[in-house]
Amino acid sequence: MATHGAQPPPLLQNPGSTEDYCMGRMLVHSPGIWAVNTATNHFRFFAYSLPRMLGQLAVMFLLAELLHLLLKRFRLPRFVSELLTGIILGPTGVGRLEFTRKVLVMDQADFYMGLLSKIGFLFFIFLSGVKMDLGLISRSGVKAWTIGVIAVAIPHFIFICFSEVGITEYPQIHRYRWSAIRAILRIQSQFSFPVIALLVVDLKVMNSELGRLSLATALVSDLLGTIVMAIYVNVKMGSMTAMTVVTVQAFVSGVVCVALIVFTARPLSAMIIKRTPEGRPVDKAYIILMAFLVFFASLLSDNAGMSFQYGPFILGLAVHGGPPLGSTLVDKLDTIVSGLFGPLMVTFAGMKVNLCEIYDMEFIGYVWLAMLICYFIKYLSVITPAIACKVPITDAISLAFILCTQGVVQMSFYLNNTVNQTFDEETFSMLVMAILIIASVTHFAVASMYDYSRTYSGYQKRDIQHNSANSELRLLTVAHRLEDVLAARKLFEVSCPYRESPLSIYSMFLVELVGRATPLLVDHQLGQRNASSNSRSQKMMDILRSFELQYLGYVYVQFFTSVSLPKFMHYDICSLGFDKQTSMIILPFHKKWNQQGKLIQDSNSIRTMNNNVLETAPCSVGILIDRHKIKNPQRMSSPVQHVAVIFLGGADDREALSYARRMSRSPSVYLTLVRFVPLDPDLYNDQWDAVLDAEVLKDMRIQAKHQDNILYREERVNEGAETALVVRDMQEVFDLILVGRRHTDDMPQLFGLSEWNEIAELGPIGDMLAVDTTLPVSVVVVQQQDTKTK
Structure with missing residues (x-):
């Protein structure tokens, strides 16, 4: 027998040699079915190590994926599917079969x-x-x-x-x-x-x-x-x-x-x-x-x-x-x-x-x-x-x-x-x-x-409508980019902060978690510094700090940074809104436009985050669709802001109107309330909402008689097509439009519009305003706090 120090055996060993060589064949690569040598193993691909290992990998991942598709319905993790795959392929399962053991399952030497x-x-x-x-x-x-x-x-x-x-x-x-x-x-x-x-x-x-x-x-x-x-x-x-x-x-x-x-x-x-x-x-x-x-x-x-x-x-x-x-x-x-x-x-x-x-x-x-x-x-x-x-x-x-x-x-x-x-x-x-x-x-x-949503159980009436007219208004704004902060500031400027009703702004900058397993919520008021902070986040803070100095004593701003995976960012948003008792969360829209009105961003991750916030928010939510960048040569710049509210009825429309009424306190804001009334009022049979709507509209008409910057209008429409025509005309006139997100399915004013709804989370009117225009009109789609499922 050869020792460890012996030289490799020659190709042709001389007869009568005194040294014995022990040679082992390593069957790694298959020569294929067209090989000249017709040995039996050449037609058995899995007798060779490489094809067998590749076959094992293919079967493992296919079976693991199928098991995961089944077991995830029972709230079991992928780890369980992967482990069960091994047990099924091993000697406990199909590995006991003679055919499987010879063809696919590894042996002790593999x-x-x-x-x-x-x-x-x-x-x-x-x-x-x-x-x-x-x-x-x-x-x-x-x-x-x-x-x-x-x-x-x-x-x-x-x-x-x-x-x-x-x-x-x-x-x-x-x-x-x-x-x-x-x-x-x-x-x-x-x-x-x-x-x-x-x-x-x-x-x-x-x-x-x-x-x-x-x-x-x-x-x-x-x-x-x-x-x-x-x-x-x-x-x-x-x-x-x-x-x-x-x-x-x-x-x-x-x-x-x-x-x-x-x-x-x-x-x-x-x-x-x-x-x-x-x-x-x-x-x-x-x-x-x-x-x-x-x-x-x-x-x-x-x-x-x-x-x-x-x-x-x-x-x-x-x-x-x-x-x-x-x-x-x-x-x-x-x-x-x-x-x-x-x-x-x-x-x-x-x-x-x-x-x-x-x-x-x-x-x-x-x-x-x-x-x-x-x-x-x-x-x-x-x-x-x-x-x-x-x-x-x-x-x-x-x-x-x-x-x-x-x-x-x-x-x-x-x-x-x-x-x-x-x-x-x-x-x-x-x-x-x-x-x-x-x-x-x-x-x-x-x-x-x-259940994370149970965190807000019993958390009632945290919205603008039920907030006292002369109390502090707390808003949480969310920003991914510098443009989001600029758009939010323009909205805050028309929110009319004053001494009797100050404005508290909690600004959260969202940063994607990369290279870490632990999320991070940075409170900049406590002197915390984000390890991944850069000049961009500093510019975002400077924009809102200058707004705070502009309204010194009326506006208070606090800054936070959330470093998290995109699919979990809504948890930090809702948690901060809950802790700070905000009345509304302002979210950026997932689409962005350049100055020519061309779409430059359409982020699915931001859209998913917005949907998650809408489902679990502890307060009202507003999705801000910003188009102030778009240039319109036909419209002259003016210090006066023309704001409109589209009112069809329902809790979300009442919330949008309540926010707009606060804006109307500013002398530089001209507010127009456009109420869409069906030709046949009997078709709308939600009596309780009708009573609440009538009460809010009554107060609004009284206020319009005493304020020159408020206009109340009614538009009688027969179906959704007539509503769409009026809404398109409004986009030519106003700088900001507020609209409720949810409406009942039996509203005659919306008949036919739902069939063309591309962005479901905005509702039919919000979707129309977000998709069908290239004019510099910004939109806030409002959802009032939903307490029914809390």
Whole structure:
């Protein structure tokens, strides 16, 4: 037999040679069906490693997607679908079939899929570290620190005591099984920030109070738990060898490894950021360099006595998160890592589950008992301090479920222990099933208990109509761009702030969250500075500050910045409106025009955000369609603002009229109320709304008799087509038009208009004003606070 130092065998070995060579054929690439050699394997594509791996990947992702389409209706996360895919394809499911086992399912010698899943997991852990905001630790309040420290201290204390003393009191457990029980307790005691961050996104509570508390507590618990466990493992290594020097050596190796990664990556990332022009993505060469450092950090930590994934995780923490480096890394790598390689670890682990061959039922019972006790202790360690910190009971229960959830990180720990033969196949199968059950129950329980819209339950009459005429008017304006702030200021100028009825403006600038896992709400009044702030946001603040100085003593402005994912921005908007008790939220329209009236922006994300705000807002909402940019040579500039209200009837029209009446207090505003009356009044049979409308219109007619800048008009129309003609004529005259969003379906004034409605959230009249004109007339589509569903 050849030794390790022997040279490779020659192509033609001489007969009678004294050395024997052991040659193994690596069947990687299939020669195809047209190959000259007609060996049997040439026609079996899946006998070769590469076609088999590609076939496995195709089947995995197809089955996982089909399962997710089915299970998401039952509020189960994608993680469950990916894990079930592995179990179905493994020896528990179709892997038991002879045909499937030969053609598709991997055997013990096929390690390519395992290597690919580990590489994907390295980048998943690296990106998780990049998304972590270590500054959140210093910003976390006493509540998050209290819950996080207690949640780490109690489980780890019980685990260490039982591992060192308690386990020896159970002779039923063979001493060769002690290592497996200790590993289970050690892994169960840990908290995983990446898993929890993914969960709060899936549950759509990322920007809620529960989501923020979960992320802050998870970050504290994860880092503290990792430090405690690293110290325990090093001390344990020294005690097992009866040599203190081993503990010292392991500790020094770990510290040197961490220091080398941190003090290399930190200045390197700072240099990359310095060389990147403002507003530009990081150069591709630096992204390749960071990918190389992921492998190097993994190699370094693996040889320093730590687990192979700790190096990339520390590297991710050391990299400067957020734009430009962190955001570019996430933008370039997150799609393929989270969508392809990250789930591969879960499915690969599921394919190793074998529920059909379980023999040692007694030990399996101890495994389940250990997991249940650990979960129960962790749950109590979270919910008890949460209730003591005066967290609402429903939120405390949900918080405990979220922090105790398990996912791909715990799966990787179990898989590593299986490779190291700490767990046998039976134990690993039970642990994977426990992860599946915990993840399913957690997602379903929190989704059932926690409803963000319930935050505004009982929150009544927060609108302009029911606001006292001489009281403070509180408005929340939302801005994505500089043009949004300019449009909002023009609206505020005609809102007539004065001493007896001041105007309080809460301005929220929206910034997309990139390169981070934790959202951020910056209160600029508290001296907070947004890490991603730039000259653009400063200009936006300067515009409203100048407006505040112009009406000094009558206008008060406060500034906030929300850094969040676009699909969760409406949570911050509604939450701020609720906290500040605003009467109306002013939203920018999702379309923008240039000076020639040409459409230059049509954002689906802004439109989705507006729809979400309309559904969950704690007060009235106004969508501002700004067209002041458009030039009209036929209209002369004038200091007088001509404002109109289109009134058909209903709560939203009454709210729009109430806002316009406030504007009419300004002598520079000329208000025209145009009421559309059907030719046959009996066709409109909502008597209660008719009574309320009559009361509001009566007050308006009385006010018009005493004010020269108010005009009341009635237009009798037979159907929607006649209404459309009058509305189009109004666009030629007025600078600002206010209209209600919702009207009843049986209104004769709107017959036929709904069929042409392109933007449903604006209503038929608002849609007409938003789409069918290129004139410089701005529109505010008003929705009064909806208290029926609260």
